[in-house]
Amino acid sequence: MNINPKNGVGELLFGMKQQHVVAVYGKPDKQFADEDKNIIYLYNKYKMRLTFYEDEEFRLGYIVISDPQSTLYDKKVIGCKPKEIQNELPQKDFKTWEVADEDGIENHFNEDNWLLLIAEYDEIIKVEVGAIFDKNDEFDWKFSG
Numbered sequence: 001m002n003i004n005p006k007n008g009v010g011e012l013l014f015g016m017k018q019q020h021v022v023a024v025y026g027k028p029d030k031q032f033a034d035e036d037k038n039i040i041y042l043y044n045k046y047k048m049r050l051t052f053y054e055d056e057e058f059r060l061g062y063i064v065i066s067d068p069q070s071t072l073y074d075k076k077v078i079g080c081k082p083k084e085i086q087n088e089l090p091q092k093d094f095k096t097w098e099v100a101d102e103d104g105i106e107n108h109f110n111e112d113n114w115l116l117l118i119a120e121y122d123e124i125i126k127v128e129v130g131a132i133f134d135k136n137d138e139f140d141w142k143f144s145g
Contacts (some may be wrong), residue, residue: 001065002072003115004129005093005137006140007142008129009065011025012024012050012141014141015060017052017057017058018058020143021041025043028043028099029044036054038052038053046065048063049064050063059131059139059143060131062096062131064126065128065129066126071116072085073090079123082119082124086117092110093113095112096110105119105120113128114129114131114132115128
């Protein structure tokens, strides 16, 4: 699946509600509420975790993906070095990266696109992408249905 920063992953767009996601990908393999009462969907086949925000009428706002076939700007991302991926991204859109290292896990975060590359042993193992905010500090939902 293609990771599309600011917009979503594959056919998923930020702002979709649960019924829209189920119409596209079917029922999740697992569903639960987190400590903030957000609804989480897990799709084993796609190695993907979706978060629907409780305080935003349960709109899709965050996606975590670790599928080895996932791509970012048409390049496979899982298993690559973070610097390799960062160097291939459009520099005008991905100017700054915050890097944090905790117990050997490196987080490479680009706030402008709400993109997080999580690496272990200098290989990306997971990508997290979230809905972005507009100038009014409100979510910039991409799905209007």
